Structures are given as C-alpha cells and as structure tokens.
Amino acid sequence: MSARVVLVLLALTLALPAIAQVNFGLGSDLSLEIAPEHPAPGNIVQISAHSSLLDLTGTTLTWYENGKQIGSGAGLATVEITAGPLGSDTTVRVVAESDGELSQAEARIRPVEIDLLWESDSYIPPFFRGRALPSAGTNLRLEAIPYFKKSDGSSVPVGDITFTWKRNGYVEQSVSGRGKSEISLSAPALFGTDTISVEGRAKDGLEGSASVRIPSREPVVELYEAHPLFGTLYHRALGRTTNIPETESSFAAIPYYADATSPGDASLTYEWRVNGNTIASDPERPSELTINAAGSAGVARIELALSHVTNFFLSASGVWNVLFLRDGARNPFGTQ
Incomplete structure (x- = not known):
C-alpha cells in the first residue's frame, strides 16, 4: 500500500531592519523534500530542507510541526516525524536564519491509502488457492480501493475520485477518469514485466497513488x-x-x-x-x-x-x- 501527500511549498525571505517593519523577499529558494514521497499513515517521514542560494550547513534552522517547535540548530537540514492517521492534516514548517534574514518553507502532509488488487482472466482450476497469473494473450483485471478521509472523518466516495492509470509510466487514457477504480488491461508481453500504477485525486486536493510490477509467465x-x-x-x-x-x-x-x-x-x-x-x-x-x-x-x-x-x-x-x-x-x- 502506498499513499500520496499534498505539498504546499512556500519560500519567503523576511528582512528585519532596525525599525519596526518587515520586508518580504523571494531570494532564498528554500524548499522541502519528503521521503518517502508518498507516506502511509504511521510511516516515519524524513523531511529535508534544500536551497541553491543559502549555505544550510552554517544556517540556523528551526522546525515546527503544526506550530510546535520540534528541533533547532545550525545545519539541522533534516528532521523526522510520524505521519498521522487517515484524515489527519500535518503542516511542517522550517525557518532558516542567515545574516539577519529569515526564510521559511512549508509542507502539508495529508496521508491517504490506496490498495491495488489485480488478477488475470487466465485459467485456474476450482479450489486453487493462488491468484490467476497473466500469460501472453490474457487480460488483467485491476481494482483500486481508496481510503480517502476528510478532516471531519467522512470518507470520499469512489465516484468523486478521479483515477489516472498508467502502464510503465504512460497514461492509459481509455480507462482513466472519474470513478474508474476498476479496469481491464492486456497482460504483459511474453517474458515481459509491466509496472501498473494508479493515481487518485479528490476535489479537495486529497491525492494518493499505488503501483505494482506484474510479470508475464508461461502456462x-x-x-x-x-x-x-x-x-x-x-x-x-x-x-x-x-x-x-x-x-x-x-x-x-x-x-x-x-x-x-x-x-x-x-x-x-x-x-x-x-x-x-x-x-x-x-x-x-x-x-x-x-x-x-x-x-x-x-x-x-x-x-x-x-x-x-x-x-x-x-x-x-x-x-x-x-x-x-x-x-x-x-x-x-x-x-x-
């Protein structure tokens, strides 16, 4: 299972002169990177700050999770947090102080999950305990089961989610669209292996993804x-x-x-x-x-x-x- 988060990145430079005035600039190029890119609920998430203009090794970085300070120090360019449950909304903010200037960036983490189920329409006998595996000439049946929860705890209906299906990175336009959580695709070619992925996006910005590698095998x-x-x-x-x-x-x-x-x-x-x-x-x-x-x-x-x-x-x-x-x-x- 995998999840996708919505990132809202903000880069600012705050010039603090001696007088009571705040000037805003955009010269820091401060950004955040999240690993894993698509954390699931409960995952340990590593968040790293990057800048092509600031030397972060000598810069004091202060980190906040939902407004609460979780770390501060010179060169502290990476922190770890635990992703919340389904429906949670976590904002991580970093403030960099260098030569009297403050720069900051934010990342918003909203974990979701998508289960990706699949089987082939190839033949298997009654009572067989395994799944039907694809061979050349057969078809794949896939179903994405999304677990999208809003902040109020309600679930997003499957019909309100737009699914984008891809094979080996290329969009399968004919089977993608709103509510298209179940699809059929041709099986991988003889001796081939395909990576099938799906991305789901709701109207409110909740977004998740899942993928699976499916090899073809001989009967x-x-x-x-x-x-x-x-x-x-x-x-x-x-x-x-x-x-x-x-x-x-x-x-x-x-x-x-x-x-x-x-x-x-x-x-x-x-x-x-x-x-x-x-x-x-x-x-x-x-x-x-x-x-x-x-x-x-x-x-x-x-x-x-x-x-x-x-x-x-x-x-x-x-x-x-x-x-x-x-x-x-x-x-x-x-x-x-």
Missing part, C-alpha cells in the same frame, strides 16, 4: 487422475514418476494460466503421446486421456504438448512416467 500443464466417481482429483497432481495401482486409469490435463476459459476450451489444442506413439484426442474431452494397461507391464511415458489456435505465444508441455500396478485399489483422496 503450466499439470496432470491429475480423473476418477470415475469423484471427477478430477485436484488435490493431487501427478509427479514426474507415479505409481497407479490399477490397470486402467484416466488422466486430466489442467492448463494453469492459459488463455482459456476451461481445459476443454475449443481454442486449445492437445497433442498426446504415449511411449512415443501419437494418441488421438477425444473430440469431446481433448484434455483427458485414458490408458488401459491390462496385459502389459512397465512404465507408460505420457507426453503432452499444449498450444492455442490463435494465440501463438501459448505453448506448454509436460512428461510423466506412470507405472501401472496390480495390487488393488487405493483411496482416491490419499496423498500417495
């Missing part, structure tokens, strides 16, 4: 047993070498993160081979394979190559060695 094919009663046993993927205590068994291929809506998506092409021999796919269930090992012994080497009819970037493959045994049935919900 992965896993093989599971397809039980005649319980269906695909998603809790137990086959290892590269597996013992099956039956002479006949069916298997289901699951294309994780593929550009598809289901394993049986018509856009997917499955090419099966068993012990080097090409096996024709079942037109109704191309993602499944049944092997009858009755009367034979040894290991069945199952190979699968997955491709896409139109998405030429989609390519995945797998190899599994299955030893069919004859020592009776086993518990389909076991771990071995």
Whole structure:
C-alpha cells in the first residue's frame, strides 16, 4: 500500500531592519523534500530542507510541526516525524536564519491509502488457492480501493475520485477518469514485466497513488487422475514418476494460466503421446486421456504438448512416467 501527500511549498525571505517593519523577499529558494514521497499513515517521514542560494550547513534552522517547535540548530537540514492517521492534516514548517534574514518553507502532509488488487482472466482450476497469473494473450483485471478521509472523518466516495492509470509510466487514457477504480488491461508481453500504477485525486486536493510490477509467465500443464466417481482429483497432481495401482486409469490435463476459459476450451489444442506413439484426442474431452494397461507391464511415458489456435505465444508441455500396478485399489483422496 502506498499513499500520496499534498505539498504546499512556500519560500519567503523576511528582512528585519532596525525599525519596526518587515520586508518580504523571494531570494532564498528554500524548499522541502519528503521521503518517502508518498507516506502511509504511521510511516516515519524524513523531511529535508534544500536551497541553491543559502549555505544550510552554517544556517540556523528551526522546525515546527503544526506550530510546535520540534528541533533547532545550525545545519539541522533534516528532521523526522510520524505521519498521522487517515484524515489527519500535518503542516511542517522550517525557518532558516542567515545574516539577519529569515526564510521559511512549508509542507502539508495529508496521508491517504490506496490498495491495488489485480488478477488475470487466465485459467485456474476450482479450489486453487493462488491468484490467476497473466500469460501472453490474457487480460488483467485491476481494482483500486481508496481510503480517502476528510478532516471531519467522512470518507470520499469512489465516484468523486478521479483515477489516472498508467502502464510503465504512460497514461492509459481509455480507462482513466472519474470513478474508474476498476479496469481491464492486456497482460504483459511474453517474458515481459509491466509496472501498473494508479493515481487518485479528490476535489479537495486529497491525492494518493499505488503501483505494482506484474510479470508475464508461461502456462503450466499439470496432470491429475480423473476418477470415475469423484471427477478430477485436484488435490493431487501427478509427479514426474507415479505409481497407479490399477490397470486402467484416466488422466486430466489442467492448463494453469492459459488463455482459456476451461481445459476443454475449443481454442486449445492437445497433442498426446504415449511411449512415443501419437494418441488421438477425444473430440469431446481433448484434455483427458485414458490408458488401459491390462496385459502389459512397465512404465507408460505420457507426453503432452499444449498450444492455442490463435494465440501463438501459448505453448506448454509436460512428461510423466506412470507405472501401472496390480495390487488393488487405493483411496482416491490419499496423498500417495
């Protein structure tokens, strides 16, 4: 999570002659820098004074937080404060005294938070605990959840916030605008990584931002047993070498993160081979394979190559060695 603060910078020079008169000048070029640039509530915030005209190392600097002095000393160009909670408004002011002249600068800190959630529309099986990750050809779904509070404690409605979405620093104009907290974007290119960021701004000046780096990854094919009663046993993927205590068994291929809506998506092409021999796919269930090992012994080497009819970037493959045994049935919900 990240937050953005609103900065109001003021640079003044106060000439103090012997008579009771105050003259204002703008020659100090005194400014403040905040780190982190977008502090969240409760963050330790470092505030540094800078000037291209004043030698701050020999200048007496006095710091104030909401009018209360928090530090003073020669060359004291940096202080730290703790950002307040959501809805707080903190003003930090520094006064520099050099050769009888006073210069000052102010920074206003109003922490907000934005949570940035994302997932892909790539395929993942039921009960999968992770998020759907993007592969080339899929889309990203993103949602910004802003926590913007006014000084009176009320929240700013999402519809009153203008969101600006960027990919790798470039504005995505078509999905940016007032109330546009949920968007869809194309996934990163093959082997690529995109940085997606969002900035939210309310009418009263509250402003926040968040960003995330999203890499593209290749689809992965896993093989599971397809039980005649319980269906695909998603809790137990086959290892590269597996013992099956039956002479006949069916298997289901699951294309994780593929550009598809289901394993049986018509856009997917499955090419099966068993012990080097090409096996024709079942037109109704191309993602499944049944092997009858009755009367034979040894290991069945199952190979699968997955491709896409139109998405030429989609390519995945797998190899599994299955030893069919004859020592009776086993518990389909076991771990071995």
